[in-house]
Amino acid sequence: MILEVKDLAYKYPKVKEETIKDINFSLQKGQIMCILGPNGSGKTTLLNCLANLITPSKGMIKVAGKSIRSIGRREAAKEIGYVPQFHNAVYAYTVREFVTMGRTPYLDILGTPKKKDIEIADEAVSKMKIEHLAHKKYTNLSGGEKQQAMIARILVQNPKIIMLDEPTNHLDYGNQIRTLKMIKELSQQGYTIIMTTHNPDHALMLEDKAAIVDYGSRFIYGDSKDILTQDNLSKIYGLNLEMIYIKERDKKICITSI
Amino acid sequence: MENGRIQEKRANKIEATDKSNMYILLLSVAAVIIFIFSLGLGQFEISFIDTIKIVLSPFFPIEQTWDATMSKIVLEIRLPRLIACVLVGGGLGLSGAIYQGIFRNPLVSQDMLGVSNGAAVMAALAITLGYTDYAVQVAAFIGGIIAILLVLGITALIRNSSSLVLILAGIIVSGFASSLLTLIKYLADAEVTLANITYWLMGSLSNVVFPDLRTVYLPMILCIIVLLCIRWYINILSLGDNEAMSLGVNAKGIRMLCIITTTILIASAVCISGTISWFGLVIPHLSRLVVGDNHTKLVPMSFVMGVVIMMLVDNVARTLSVTEIPLSVITGIVGVPIFTLLLIKQRVDKNDFRS
Numbered sequence: 001m002i003l004e005v006k007d008l009a010y011k012y013p014k015v016k017e018e019t020i021k022d023i024n025f026s027l028q029k030g031q032i033m034c035i036l037g038p039n040g041s042g043k044t045t046l047l048n049c050l051a052n053l054i055t056p057s058k059g060m061i062k063v064a065g066k067s068i069r070s071i072g073r074r075e076a077a078k079e080i081g082y083v084p085q086f087h088n089a090v091y092a093y094t095v096r097e098f099v100t101m102g103r104t105p106y107l108d109i110l111g112t113p114k115k116k117d118i119e120i121a122d123e124a125v126s127k128m129k130i131e132h133l134a135h136k137k138y139t140n141l142s143g144g145e146k147q148q149a150m151i152a153r154i155l156v157q158n159p160k161i162i163m164l165d166e167p168t169n170h171l172d173y174g175n176q177i178r179t180l181k182m183i184k185e186l187s188q189q190g191y192t193i194i195m196t197t198h199n200p201d202h203a204l205m206l207e208d209k210a211a212i213v214d215y216g217s218r219f220i221y222g223d224s225k226d227i228l229t230q231d232n233l234s235k236i237y238g239l240n241l242e243m244i245y246i247k248e249r250d251k252k253i254c255i256t257s258i
Numbered sequence: 259m260e261n262g263r264i265q266e267k268r269a270n271k272i273e274a275t276d277k278s279n280m281y282i283l284l285l286s287v288a289a290v291i292i293f294i295f296s297l298g299l300g301q302f303e304i305s306f307i308d309t310i311k312i313v314l315s316p317f318f319p320i321e322q323t324w325d326a327t328m329s330k331i332v333l334e335i336r337l338p339r340l341i342a343c344v345l346v347g348g349g350l351g352l353s354g355a356i357y358q359g360i361f362r363n364p365l366v367s368q369d370m371l372g373v374s375n376g377a378a379v380m381a382a383l384a385i386t387l388g389y390t391d392y393a394v395q396v397a398a399f400i401g402g403i404i405a406i407l408l409v410l411g412i413t414a415l416i417r418n419s420s421s422l423v424l425i426l427a428g429i430i431v432s433g434f435a436s437s438l439l440t441l442i443k444y445l446a447d448a449e450v451t452l453a454n455i456t457y458w459l460m461g462s463l464s465n466v467v468f469p470d471l472r473t474v475y476l477p478m479i480l481c482i483i484v485l486l487c488i489r490w491y492i493n494i495l496s497l498g499d500n501e502a503m504s505l506g507v508n509a510k511g512i513r514m515l516c517i518i519t520t521t522i523l524i525a526s527a528v529c530i531s532g533t534i535s536w537f538g539l540v541i542p543h544l545s546r547l548v549v550g551d552n553h554t555k556l557v558p559m560s561f562v563m564g565v566v567i568m569m570l571v572d573n574v575a576r577t578l579s580v581t582e583i584p585l586s587v588i589t590g591i592v593g594v595p596i597f598t599l600l601l602i603k604q605r606v607d608k609n610d611f612r613s
Binding site for chain 2: 051052073075076077078080081084090092093094097101102104105107110111112113
């Protein structure tokens with residue numbers, strides 16, 4: 001078991017109700033979990049708890065058998081990689097410099113990256129096939145290219161679990177699908193993936209686990225094809241949704257009309 | 259065809275090398291030469307060779323080709339002044355780069371955020387109350403820290419950490435501090451203290467002697483070393499707190515360390531030389547033109563650039579006219595047009611103000 005979450009809850013200060021509560025699930029190596037839920041339902045809160053960015057008010061998160069609170073931030077960074085939703089750097093670092101930042105948890109406390117660290121970054125750049133971008137400025141990249149550079153940085157960080165906050169947001173259709181394909185490939189390489197998404201089809205396309213967060217009232221977790229049902233989805237989005245089975249592809253898709 | 263293109267891309271990648279370190283080294287060599295040249299510069303001109311000999315004479319047996327007056331001018335009048343140039347110029351340039359990095363905003367500096375004015379208020383108060391040395395320095399530090407905490411407090415209250423709000427909070431605190439300064443000046447003894455405070459606030463290194471440096475050099479050098487050591491983490495902090503934390507960095511802790519060390523630097527600089535406007539804002543931008551945005555290069559470059567520019571500015575201040583020109587006058591007159599040009603050149607993206 002690579003990730004175990006028990007009785008997790010989070011309450012924002014000055015807010016009465018817990019934003020998320022009673023979260024229980026576990027993931028194996030190489031599994032993908034998509035978190036769905038309406039706006040403001042606590043998807044990002046849950047992801048931030050899991051990524052060790054905020055301290056849960058209750059419950060426990062274990063990565064590879066160890067509680068992430070106990071191992072410390074630096075060690076946790078070697079286990080969990082995090083891709084935020086907006087990553088617009090203020091300063092124009094080159095892609096190579098940006099990717100090298102993934103080595104941070106492995107550097108000496110007062111150190112700067114050495115030749116070896118830059119070589120590791122170059123390897124990740126080659127792996128993502130973005131060599132042509134290595135000396136371009138990160139701030140000048142397109143959304144899709146930024147996503148690739150970001151993943152290269154995560155590969156350098158070399159975590160067991162990668163968390164992505166709405167990775168397909170702000171991308172054109174082609175890049176959305178390419179991102180999903182990349183996520184699938186990462187899971188096949190043994191990375192465990194947790195991502196949030198607004199698109200049930202994306203979760204279905206990835207054909208693995210899904211979770212629904214619905215305003216803290218309930219948390220549903222299971223295989224995406226089992227829990228992303230007509231009923232569940234209609235309820236959380238307040239729409240009349242239909243799940244239609246496409247025989248030619250042996251797949252379900254989510255359809256609604258306006 | 260496709261294959262050929264990929265190979266070309268790879269070759270392209272390996273070939274590029276980073277010249278930044280070389281530029282930093284070259285400017286450092288230039289700094290040493292300007293330092294020695296500046297020791298000889300002034301109403302009593304001393305040749306470059308003689309200056310080197312005088313400076314090295316306490317350490318090496320060198321045949322004396324100069325007279326006692328020359329040695330006194332170089333070692334007792336100009337040397338402390340140039341050491342002050344190095345500490346103040348380097349310290350302010352470096353602090354500017356750190357501020358712009360940790361606040362993720364290329365438009366802020368110690369002046370913009372009111373830290374310089376805050377430090378000046380408390381230092382002026384301490385001076386009017388008759389304190390000297392360490393007490394003035396500690397007062398300046400407290401003033402600087404209060405200023406930056408107020409700025410951060412205001413942005414927290416507005417619940418908006420955008421670049422624009424940060425700058426507005428800086429304007430508020432800075433404006434308040436300059437009103438307090440005016441009050442202190444108004445209340446000060448017009449015969450002696452008022453003139454002293456006013457002249458000191460315009461920025462000057464003219465009266466610096468070794469005893470003045472006694473209390474500031476150690477904290478300044480220590481802070482400069484600390485900030486140079488953690489320069490990589492400025493890159494990480496500039497990505498934002500969440501990304502920094504996800505990379506295993508204690509973002510709040512490092513930002514606090516940066517704020518404390520830069521405030522010590524700025525407070526010490528204010529004690530020696532008063533407030534020198536525009537310097538902390540412009541130096542990092544000039545440095546970025548040479549070495550780019552990576553803080554591993556930018557932070558040391560801003561230090562060296564600050565040292566060089568401060569020596570040049572001070573040379574102009576003491577040689578252009580018979581009486582000394584306040585440093586802020588020169589840094590303002592030269593700095594403002596340069597900063598405007600840089601802004602136009604970089605075409606500062608609208609996002610910089612919003613995000």
